[in-house]
Amino acid sequence: MATEPLRVVLAKIGLDGHDRGIKVVARALRDAGMHVIYAGLWQTPEDVVRTVADEDADWLGVSLLSGAHMTLVPRLLQLLREANMPDVRVLVGGIIPEEDIPKLLQMGVARVFGPGTPLPEIVDFLKQSSGAAHA
Amino acid sequence: MLDELLAGLKKKDRRSLARLITLAARGEPILLGPSARQARVLAVTGSGGVGKSTLIGKLIEQFRALEKSVAVLACDPESPLTGGALLGDRFRMPAKPDDTGVYIRSLAARSGQQAVAEHLETIVRLCEQFGFEIILIETAGAGQGDTDVRNLADVVVLLLQPETGDDLQWEKAGLLEVADVIVVHKADLPGVEQAVAQIQGMVELSGRAVAVLPVSSKTGQGLAELARKLTELPLRTRSASDHTQLLQLLKAEVERRYRNIDRSGALATIVQGKATNEERVQAILEHLV
Numbered sequence: 001m002a003t004e005p006l007r008v009v010l011a012k013i014g015l016d017g018h019d020r021g022i023k024v025v026a027r028a029l030r031d032a033g034m035h036v037i038y039a040g041l042w043q044t045p046e047d048v049v050r051t052v053a054d055e056d057a058d059w060l061g062v063s064l065l066s067g068a069h070m071t072l073v074p075r076l077l078q079l080l081r082e083a084n085m086p087d088v089r090v091l092v093g094g095i096i097p098e099e100d101i102p103k104l105l106q107m108g109v110a111r112v113f114g115p116g117t118p119l120p121e122i123v124d125f126l127k128q129s130s131g132a133a134h135a
Numbered sequence: 136m137l138d139e140l141l142a143g144l145k146k147k148d149r150r151s152l153a154r155l156i157t158l159a160a161r162g163e164p165i166l167l168g169p170s171a172r173q174a175r176v177l178a179v180t181g182s183g184g185v186g187k188s189t190l191i192g193k194l195i196e197q198f199r200a201l202e203k204s205v206a207v208l209a210c211d212p213e214s215p216l217t218g219g220a221l222l223g224d225r226f227r228m229p230a231k232p233d234d235t236g237v238y239i240r241s242l243a244a245r246s247g248q249q250a251v252a253e254h255l256e257t258i259v260r261l262c263e264q265f266g267f268e269i270i271l272i273e274t275a276g277a278g279q280g281d282t283d284v285r286n287l288a289d290v291v292v293l294l295l296q297p298e299t300g301d302d303l304q305w306e307k308a309g310l311l312e313v314a315d316v317i318v319v320h321k322a323d324l325p326g327v328e329q330a331v332a333q334i335q336g337m338v339e340l341s342g343r344a345v346a347v348l349p350v351s352s353k354t355g356q357g358l359a360e361l362a363r364k365l366t367e368l369p370l371r372t373r374s375a376s377d378h379t380q381l382l383q384l385l386k387a388e389v390e391r392r393y394r395n396i397d398r399s400g401a402l403a404t405i406v407q408g409k410a411t412n413e414e415r416v417q418a419i420l421e422h423l424v
Contacts (some may be wrong), residue, residue, distance in 0.1 A: 005218055005219065005220075005243075013228065030214065030220060030331060031217055035213075035219045035241075035243050036221050036222065037241045038223040038226055040226035041221075044232070046232040046233070049232070050230070050232040053153060054238055054240055055153065055225075056154055056156065056157045106365045
């Protein structure tokens with residue numbers, strides 16, 4: 001069987017309305033042959049976990065520009081654990097202060113991508129960390 | 136693993152359902168027994184931007200108010216060049232995360248071939264076995280060439296909107312003739328009365344019993360009536376003695392399998408050394424069954 005496209009859920013959690021960045025990422029992942037499920041703005045961690053479960057996603061990318069990441073991301077990770085989805089890996093993007101990045105990684109986030117990250121870097125990271133079974 | 140997932144499906148485990156749909160979409164054969172009861176399968180089709188996802192979002196609310204459980208299978212096109220897809224339908228379908236009576240799944244439809252995802256029939260049956268009472272299929276748009284979905288759905292809803300060209304536009308083959316219900320969406324816009332009148336005229340000429348309903352997802356006009364209509368229309372019988380339908384399904388299945396072996400590159404090996412087309416057909420058939 002040929003390689004299967006990765007299923008990636010992208011969502012904005014929290015109350016900021018800046019979705020330009022996540023839409024650019026969505027397009028890059030689509031062009032790299034992935035199936036991107038765009039869940040949109042103003043999502044709660046509960047909404048996102050439901051989406052990831054129902055969509056049987058391999059990856060979840062959340063974008064926050066509101067500064068609420070140290071509240072919302074731990075909540076999200078906890079809900080994912082409670083929902084018994086240890087295989088789903090989480091990316092965080094947006095405005096994340098340098099000193100918070102190690103803390104997020106410590107909690108279980110796979111990678112944090114800040115503004116100005118070249119798109120191929122995100123694509124390569126997803127492909128390399130997903131193993132040979134996926135495109 | 137498959138047995139475990141199917142056992143999970145019986146126990147109404149959503150993760151098992153989600154996983155099985157992924158496998159089915161990849162073309163893994165999944166054998167399902169007869170379902171305890173028949174789900175009502177509704178297909179919503181129409182051009183891009185006409186409001187299919189928005190209307191489905193509103194219909195979910197209507198069906199939930201009638202205490203019906205709903206599964207939505209939302210198809211969006213896949214790129215023929217990269218195989219990638221941006222599935223952006225559920226974004227317009229607000230669902231409460233604690234409402235277990237709603238399941239929304241995004242699926243990629245192979246571009247240029249069909250308006251719905253491959254293996255959609257198996258996916259529909261999986262949702263039916265899980266126990267969903269209403270299954271809503273959103274096509275990837277187009278509006279033309281959606282005949283596949285007609286074989287699968289009990290009711291096909293076609294969405295049109297005002298100001299989309301003159302009445303000749305409605306006459307184009309394939310558009311009106313697949314529909315059981317025609318919704319003139321965005322009925323809050325000007326020109327809706329004229330559009331409804333024109334479409335009703337076309338429908339009368341065709342002699343088919345098709346309801347034409349003006350609906351606005353923005354104001355809520357016509358939504359309750361549409362939902363009621365959709366729950367009342369008769370289900371298509373799925374009897375095994377319906378030879379026409381069986382033949383159609385068989386044809387589609389053979390075609391699908393043929394495409395799969397062609398795509399995988401195995402076709403050349405199968406027909407190797409076969410001099411005539413008849414021999415090639417025999418060899419392919421033997422391989423297929």
